[in-house]
Amino acid sequence: MGLTLGLDIGSSVAKAALYDAGMAELATAARPVLQDRSRVGHVEYDALAVQASVVALIADVAARAGVTPLSIGAIGISAAMVGGVLVDAENKPLRPAINWEDARAQSLIEGIVAQDSAVLSRIFRSSGCVLQQGCTLPVLAALAVTEPEVVAQAHAFVSLKDHLRAWLTGRIGADRTEAAVGPGSAERRDRSPAMLELFGLGPLAHLLPRVEESEAVGGHVTPAAAAITGLRVGTPLAVGAGDVPCSVLGAGGWNTGRATMILGTTAMVGQSFTQPVFEPPDLGLLFTLPGKRWFRAMVNVAGTMNLDWALATLAPDLSGCADPFAKLEERAAQSPIGASGVSFLPYLSDSGIIAPVIDPEARAGFAGLAPRHRQQDMLRAVYEGVAFSLVDLLELTGFSGERIMLVGGGARSALWPQMIADITGKAVELFDGREFGARGAALLARVAAGEIPDIAAAALLVPPLRATVIPDSSRRSAYARARHTFQQHRQRMLG
Numbered sequence: 001m002g003l004t005l006g007l008d009i010g011s012s013v014a015k016a017a018l019y020d021a022g023m024a025e026l027a028t029a030a031r032p033v034l035q036d037r038s039r040v041g042h043v044e045y046d047a048l049a050v051q052a053s054v055v056a057l058i059a060d061v062a063a064r065a066g067v068t069p070l071s072i073g074a075i076g077i078s079a080a081m082v083g084g085v086l087v088d089a090e091n092k093p094l095r096p097a098i099n100w101e102d103a104r105a106q107s108l109i110e111g112i113v114a115q116d117s118a119v120l121s122r123i124f125r126s127s128g129c130v131l132q133q134g135c136t137l138p139v140l141a142a143l144a145v146t147e148p149e150v151v152a153q154a155h156a157f158v159s160l161k162d163h164l165r166a167w168l169t170g171r172i173g174a175d176r177t178e179a180a181v182g183p184g185s186a187e188r189r190d191r192s193p194a195m196l197e198l199f200g201l202g203p204l205a206h207l208l209p210r211v212e213e214s215e216a217v218g219g220h221v222t223p224a225a226a227a228i229t230g231l232r233v234g235t236p237l238a239v240g241a242g243d244v245p246c247s248v249l250g251a252g253g254w255n256t257g258r259a260t261m262i263l264g265t266t267a268m269v270g271q272s273f274t275q276p277v278f279e280p281p282d283l284g285l286l287f288t289l290p291g292k293r294w295f296r297a298m299v300n301v302a303g304t305m306n307l308d309w310a311l312a313t314l315a316p317d318l319s320g321c322a323d324p325f326a327k328l329e330e331r332a333a334q335s336p337i338g339a340s341g342v343s344f345l346p347y348l349s350d351s352g353i354i355a356p357v358i359d360p361e362a363r364a365g366f367a368g369l370a371p372r373h374r375q376q377d378m379l380r381a382v383y384e385g386v387a388f389s390l391v392d393l394l395e396l397t398g399f400s401g402e403r404i405m406l407v408g409g410g411a412r413s414a415l416w417p418q419m420i421a422d423i424t425g426k427a428v429e430l431f432d433g434r435e436f437g438a439r440g441a442a443l444l445a446r447v448a449a450g451e452i453p454d455i456a457a458a459a460l461l462v463p464p465l466r467a468t469v470i471p472d473s474s475r476r477s478a479y480a481r482a483r484h485t486f487q488q489h490r491q492r493m494l495g
């Protein structure tokens with residue numbers, strides 16, 4: 001039994017991690033992914049450049065673990081979901097690949113809504129997701145209108161992870177996690193003819209490849225791919241899954257009864273269920289997970305993005321420090337709970353927010369500033385604002401359990417986990433390891449390779465617990481007052 005490679009290709013960073021038989025993370029490597037945002041509303045990337053990054057990542061991660069790629073016994077790939085790569089019969093991209101943030105389908109969606117005002121609710125009742133412009137079906141429908149000659153040459157429209165799998169194995173396919181959010185049918189964990197029809201894609205349905213289980217064998221490394229990557233010919237690849245399902249599985253969130261908070265560039269809070277959950281209606285996302293589970297999630301498009309902005313803008317003197325976040329937290333901690341009356345609404349993203357309300361025009365802002373306030377109050381307000389927005393999301397999921405798992409870059413903070421524990425009164429669990437998406441992909445690979453019997457067994461291989469942060473009840477009422485002020489400002493701004 002060799003090592004297992006997990007790849008997680010995000011929108012901004014591509015990551016690789018190697019695991020031993022006990023799922024210990026032996027080494028990780030990362031490379032940037034470049035998105036071309038030069039045309040307003042378009043977000044595109046070069047899928048061949050991503051292939052080149054994957055070659056480099058495999059070499060990097062193997063070197064860091066002190067092995068060669070020949071020691072890799074199984075591979076799992078995860079990547080940013082939806083959008084897609086339009087490819088010919090040789091899996092060659094026919095045009096730049098399209099990222100999930102792309103908004104070219106907006107006018108097409110507006111046209112569909114103008115004809116049928118209930119259409120967005122119908123989509124939600126099928127997929128469990130608020131429709132985003134960058135989803136597979138609207139993007140393909142938009143391309144069919146704007147670039148019909150390119151679409152006519154296409155053999156398939158695949159997600160990034162499926163494009164990479166086809167490149168390494170010669171086998172083209174899709175998985176259930178992607179098919180269901182296309183939008184498709186969450187109930188059937190598959191595409192939906194009704195949804196295809198809705199986007200006028202009946203005649204192009206052949207471009208969307210066959211849907212397979214994420215943990216099935218999705219092919220084997222070809223001699224050509226082995227020559228480029230140094231991998232062994234015949235190494236099995238799992239079909240793989242999207243990055244959110246892989247992160248949930250890799251962090252241990254597949255198991256029910258706990259909430260999972262992913263505090264990365266964007267923030268997501270959700271929990272797993274044994275059946276699809278469509279409540280609250282017309283809000284949030286529903287991810288189909290491998291192994292017949294569903295992850296009901298609420299998203300704030302801006303998570304740690306707020307902190308990166310605060311660091312660069314409010315404390316630029318710290319940018320060159322060895323550990324700028326530690327210094328930033330020291331400053332924020334000088335301000336009392338409630339940031340001396342300053343609130344920060346953490347809706348920094350250019351695409352606004354999709355929970356607790358949908359408002360593409362929503363933007364971030366400070367409220368309550370007075371002459372007495374100092375930098376430390378504004379910094380604390382940023383930390384608190386992000387924490388309050390996470391708790392807003394948690395409440396929308398209807399979570400009533402006692403334990404919250406916190407993962408993502410924000411889990412490295414000393415301030416945020418305690419804040420979330422104190423505000424919610426729930427224990428916050430932190431884990432060893434960094435790359436949970438890659439870990440989830442590697443777990444799929446180990447099931448595909450027959451080393452783990454099934455997803456339920458894989459989900460029990462939770463990462464080692466680093467710490468459990470216990471709520472301090474003496475701070476609860478001060479946070480409740482601060483949150484009330486935050487909510488008042490939020491309501492004034494968002495309505």
Ligand code: ADP
Pocket residue numbers: 010012013263264265266304305307308325326407408409410411412413414
């Ligand atoms: P992504 O969502 O892009 O995959 P990650 O989950 O790796 O990102 O998180 C990256 C973010 O983590 C950075 O934007 C940074 O703001 C944040 N981060 C890293 N270290 C800390 C820290 N010690 N405290 C707070 N935030 C941190």
